[in-house]
Structure formats: structure tokens, C-alpha cells
Amino acid sequence: MMMSNHKTPMKGLIFIIGCSLLVMLSSRVWGEGDEGVMLAPMEMNDREAMYTVIQGFVGKWWNGSDLYPDPCGWTPIQGVSCDFFDGFWYVTALNIGPIHDNSLTCSSNPEFKSELFSLQHLKSLSFFSCFNSPHRHPISIPPANWEMLSGSLESLEFRSNQGLVGPIPEILGTLRNAKSLVLLENGLTGELPITLGNLKKLKRLVISQNRLTGRIPISLGGLLRDVLILDLSGNSFSGSIPSSLGAMDSLVKLDLSRNQLEGEIPCELGRLKNLTLLDLSRNKLCGDLGNWGVHHLRSLKELMLSNNSIGGNLSSVEWKKMEGLEILDLGNMELTGGIPESITELRWLRYMGMNENKLTGNIPLKIGDLPRLGGMYVNGNNLTGELKFSGWFYGKMGRRFGAWGNPNMCYPVWLKSTGTVPYGVSPCQQAGSSSRSDSGKEGRKLSQVSKLGKELLLSSSTGSINGVNGVWCCIFMLLLLLLIRIS
Incomplete structure (x- = not known):
């Protein structure tokens, strides 16, 4: 009897604790507290605007009827993100295109709806492989209403849209909170708007592989001081490289390759102390390799200047100051003189391209001691002498060691026995x-x-x-x- 009286209070205590835990758990799930908002409603105007916008891109067949309770609830759309403001859900990110298996995919005739600009909390907007019919259904970036998103939009991207044609609207310069603007692999034409210099908060500006022409605006360098990545490659920009780019103190990556740029490289680029990548290859640049102070770029890891008529002598550069260099591509530049011994101080070098120049003399033997070197091309020069690198070096490099096209260069006969000889090079005469x-x-x-x-x-x-x-x-x-x- 005493044991029975003892168990009864214990059962009551267990029951009370269990109820308390259930109440706490339910409050977490069903809407009480900061995180209990799964069943909160989506703001009606924002919801209707988003539905209309999505239908414009994917087709009117889509009505969101299979979503419960809405795209911001328990069954979200892949590519749509929401955030909670004042008791309601709002769209903060909209990504259109086949990024994931269940992403929103554009129809054959997508269109921009004006309701897009009424999404007042939209922070990120991107289109990937959405507009792909340049001949049947070309489409342009809307030339108006972007100022309505100026208070919220931080990232705008158009990637791989060959059917996206026409100019870059000047009104994009009103997106004062934009941190990232990416227009990559589209069919855009015309000149780069000067108004982009108004985007003072930009960290990344990538306008690459389009069909843009004209000069690079001077204002970009003078105003965009916080940009980390500037990529204008793969267009048809002409004229000289603006010296104002040297004022972009924060730049980490500068890529102006594959354009029609001409003239000398401005000395101001030598001030970019934080630069880790500089690619000016495949332009019409001239001058002298050592004239603009490339060795001042001590943070540089990748230097690509190939396929220009820059000329000069390798010995005019203080290579020791660029000891962190990993990629060095100086092919087809009309370089003269020899390969200096100081090149061998680049202990982090993984690739060295000096092909199709007018280099003379012997290749420094210490190059074979560079521990990370995996590719070296010096073919098509006037280099001479006996290649005395070890058999291990040739075995490691394989076809990635290119020395053919140097008529007065040869390798020791004993290398034949190792089975690893430099491709395209003749053995020395015994x-x-x-x-x-x-x-x-x-x-x-x-x-x-x-x-x-x-x-x-x-x-x-x-x-x-x-x-x-x-x-x-x-x-x-x-x-x-x-x-x-x-x-």
C-alpha cells in the first residue's frame, strides 16, 4: 500500500513534465518565438507579384497550386528564398534557370513582367541559361524601373543567356546597394555605361564574354575603389587601358584579356599591391616588359601577358620581388635576350610559358630544381646549348616540357636509355x-x-x-x- 502511494505522485510528476515539454515543443514548431514562423502568411502583394514574375519566365501553366502554404512555407521553390519582416514572408532571392534538378526553367519565349520591380525586399536576382533564342526570341534587359530596387538589390547576375541582346541599360547605375554585378556569356552589345561608376558599394564587376565595344570608361577606376574583382575579358573593347585603374586599391583580380586594347601598359597598374591575378593577354598592347614596374606587384600569383607585342628583355624585371608567382605566361610577345638565372628564384612557379619569342642563349639548369613546376614551354625561340636536365625532370614533365623549334638545342645522348627525352628535340652529336x-x-x-x-x-x-x-x-x-x- 505504501508503494502504491509512492508511485502515484511519481506518475503525476512525470505527466506534468511531459506536458511541459510538449507545450515547449509545440511553441517552437507552430509559431511562437523568433523561429516559429513556418505557418506565417506571405505578404499578399508580394506573393501575387512573385507568381506573375515567375509565370512570365516559365510559362502561364505554373500557378504554384502545389505549394503549401506558399513558396516561403514548407514546400519552397528551388531558387526562391524568403525572409521574415513584420510578421510576413517576403521574397529576398529569385534565381531563374536550370541550376538544380527542380529549379525553375525558362520557357521558349520568356518575358520580364513589370511586377518584378515591386518585390520590395529583393536582394538577389539571377538568370542562368534562361534567354537562349537570339534569333527566334531575342530579349533585352529592361531599360527602366530598376531604381525601384535600388534600396534592396545587392546582387544582379545574367549568365549564359545567348538570347539576351542589346545594350546594358544606364539605369543600372541607380542600384546604389549593389555589391555584385555579373553579365557573363550573353549577347550584349554597345558600350559600357559610364553610370556604372556610381555603384560605389560594388565588390565584384564581371562583364565578360559579350560583344561590347568602345573604350573602358575612365570613371570606373576613379570611383569604384572597393572592387575586388574586375573582369572585362572576352569583348571587343578598344583604346588604351585607363591609368585610373591603378587607383582601385582593393583589386585582387584584374582581367582585361581577349579584347582589342592597345598602347603601353600604364605604370599606375604597378601600384595595385593587393593584386593576385593580372591577365592582359590577347590584346594589341606594346611597349616594354620592364617599363611599367610589374615587379612591384609583390602579391601577384598569376601573370598573363601573352599574345601582345610588348617586347623587352626578361632581365629587366626583378623577378625576386615576385617570389609568390605561380603562373607566368609570356608567350608570343617578341621578347629578346636570354632567360635570366633570377627566374629560378620563383620557387612557387607551376607554369612557365615563354614560347614563340626571340629568346637566345641557354636555359638555366636550376629551372629543373623548381619543386612545383609542372609545365614549361620555350618552343619557337633561338635558344641554344645542351639540355642537361635530369631524366627525372623529363619524366615528370612529359609533353608539358616544350622545347621544339630551337634549331641549335639538343639533349645528351645518354637520355635515350632512360626512355624520357624532350619532345621535338634532337640528340647532341657524339x-x-x-x-x-x-x-x-x-x-x-x-x-x-x-x-x-x-x-x-x-x-x-x-x-x-x-x-x-x-x-x-x-x-x-x-x-x-x-x-x-x-x-
């Missing part, structure tokens, strides 16, 4: 071959003298000359043999 040739000539001379002596001896034995004359003839023959031997 030293013994020339000595055997000389000994052959000497043998022919001795043979001729022996024949003469034999004739003299025969003539003396037949009595054609007297005995005294025969002795003198023998002496003469011996002296002649000695003289020829010495010569």
Missing part, C-alpha cells in the same frame, strides 16, 4: 664522331706516305739509285712521316 673523322683523315695521310716510302725502297732495291742515295731516301721518308704525325 663527341667521338669528330675524333674518328680526324683519325680517318690522318690515316689516309699516313697511308699516302707509306706508299711513297714503299716506292722509294723498291727503287733502291732494284738499283735504280746507288746505295748512298738509298740511305738518304730512307732518312727523308722517316722525317716526312714524323712531320705529318706532328701536324
Whole structure:
């Protein structure tokens, strides 16, 4: 009986604790507290605007009827993100295109709806492979209403949209909170708007692989001081590189490759102390490699200047100051002189391209000691001498060591036995071959003298000359043999 009285209070205590835990758990799930908002409603105007916008891109068949309770609830759309403001859900990110298996995919004739600009909390907007019909259904970036998103939009991206044509609207310069603007692999034409210089908060500006023309605006460098990445590659920009780019103190990556830029590289680029990548390859630049202070870029890891007419001498650069360099591409630049020994101080170097230049002299043997070097191309120069790198070096590099096209360069014959020889390079002529040739000539001379002596001896034995004359003839023959031997 006493045990029964003891168990009853214990059961009551357990029941009370269980109820308390259930209440706490339910409050976490069903809407009480900071995180209990799963069943909170989506703001009606924002919801209707988002539905209309999505239908414009993917087709009117989509109505969100399979979503409960809405795209911000328990069944979200892949590519749509929401955030909670004042008791309601609002759209903060909209990503259109086949990024994931269940992403929103554009129809064959997508269109921008004006409701897009009423999404008042939209922070990120991106389109990937959405507008892909440049001939059947070309589409342009809307030229108006972007100022309505100026207070919220931080990231705007158009990637791989070949059907996205026309100019970059100047009104994009009103997106004062934009931190990232990416227009990559589209069909955009025209010039780069000067108004982009108004985007003072930009960290990344990538306008690459379009069909843009004209000059790079000077205002970009003078105003965009916080940009970390500036990529304008793969267009048809012309004119000179603005010296104002040297004022972009924060730049980590500068890529102006594959354009029609001309003139000399401005000395101001040597001030970019934080730069880790500089790619100016495939332009029409000229000047001299050592004139603009490339060795001041001490943080540089990748330097690509190939396919320009820059010229100059490798010895004019203080390579030791760029000890962190990993990629060095200086091919087809009309460089002259030799490969300096100081290049071998680049201990982090993984790739070295100096092909198709006018380099002369020998390749420094210490290059073979660079521990991380995995690719080296010096083909198409006037380099000379014997390649005395180890068999291990050639085995490691394989076809990634290019030295063909240097007529006066060869490799030691003994390398043949290792099975690893530099591709396209001939073996050196054996030293013994020339000595055997000389000994052959000497043998022919001795043979001729022996024949003469034999004739003299025969003539003396037949009595054609007297005995005294025969002795003198023998002496003469011996002296002649000695003289020829010495010569």
C-alpha cells in the first residue's frame, strides 16, 4: 500500500513534465518565438507579384497550386528564398534557370513582367541559361524601373543567356546597394555605361564574354575603389587601358584579356599591391616588359601577358620581388635576350610559358630544381646549348616540357636509355664522331706516305739509285712521316 502511494505522485510528476515539454515543443514548431514562423502568411502583394514574375519566365501553366502554404512555407521553390519582416514572408532571392534538378526553367519565349520591380525586399536576382533564342526570341534587359530596387538589390547576375541582346541599360547605375554585378556569356552589345561608376558599394564587376565595344570608361577606376574583382575579358573593347585603374586599391583580380586594347601598359597598374591575378593577354598592347614596374606587384600569383607585342628583355624585371608567382605566361610577345638565372628564384612557379619569342642563349639548369613546376614551354625561340636536365625532370614533365623549334638545342645522348627525352628535340652529336673523322683523315695521310716510302725502297732495291742515295731516301721518308704525325 505504501508503494502504491509512492508511485502515484511519481506518475503525476512525470505527466506534468511531459506536458511541459510538449507545450515547449509545440511553441517552437507552430509559431511562437523568433523561429516559429513556418505557418506565417506571405505578404499578399508580394506573393501575387512573385507568381506573375515567375509565370512570365516559365510559362502561364505554373500557378504554384502545389505549394503549401506558399513558396516561403514548407514546400519552397528551388531558387526562391524568403525572409521574415513584420510578421510576413517576403521574397529576398529569385534565381531563374536550370541550376538544380527542380529549379525553375525558362520557357521558349520568356518575358520580364513589370511586377518584378515591386518585390520590395529583393536582394538577389539571377538568370542562368534562361534567354537562349537570339534569333527566334531575342530579349533585352529592361531599360527602366530598376531604381525601384535600388534600396534592396545587392546582387544582379545574367549568365549564359545567348538570347539576351542589346545594350546594358544606364539605369543600372541607380542600384546604389549593389555589391555584385555579373553579365557573363550573353549577347550584349554597345558600350559600357559610364553610370556604372556610381555603384560605389560594388565588390565584384564581371562583364565578360559579350560583344561590347568602345573604350573602358575612365570613371570606373576613379570611383569604384572597393572592387575586388574586375573582369572585362572576352569583348571587343578598344583604346588604351585607363591609368585610373591603378587607383582601385582593393583589386585582387584584374582581367582585361581577349579584347582589342592597345598602347603601353600604364605604370599606375604597378601600384595595385593587393593584386593576385593580372591577365592582359590577347590584346594589341606594346611597349616594354620592364617599363611599367610589374615587379612591384609583390602579391601577384598569376601573370598573363601573352599574345601582345610588348617586347623587352626578361632581365629587366626583378623577378625576386615576385617570389609568390605561380603562373607566368609570356608567350608570343617578341621578347629578346636570354632567360635570366633570377627566374629560378620563383620557387612557387607551376607554369612557365615563354614560347614563340626571340629568346637566345641557354636555359638555366636550376629551372629543373623548381619543386612545383609542372609545365614549361620555350618552343619557337633561338635558344641554344645542351639540355642537361635530369631524366627525372623529363619524366615528370612529359609533353608539358616544350622545347621544339630551337634549331641549335639538343639533349645528351645518354637520355635515350632512360626512355624520357624532350619532345621535338634532337640528340647532341657524339663527341667521338669528330675524333674518328680526324683519325680517318690522318690515316689516309699516313697511308699516302707509306706508299711513297714503299716506292722509294723498291727503287733502291732494284738499283735504280746507288746505295748512298738509298740511305738518304730512307732518312727523308722517316722525317716526312714524323712531320705529318706532328701536324
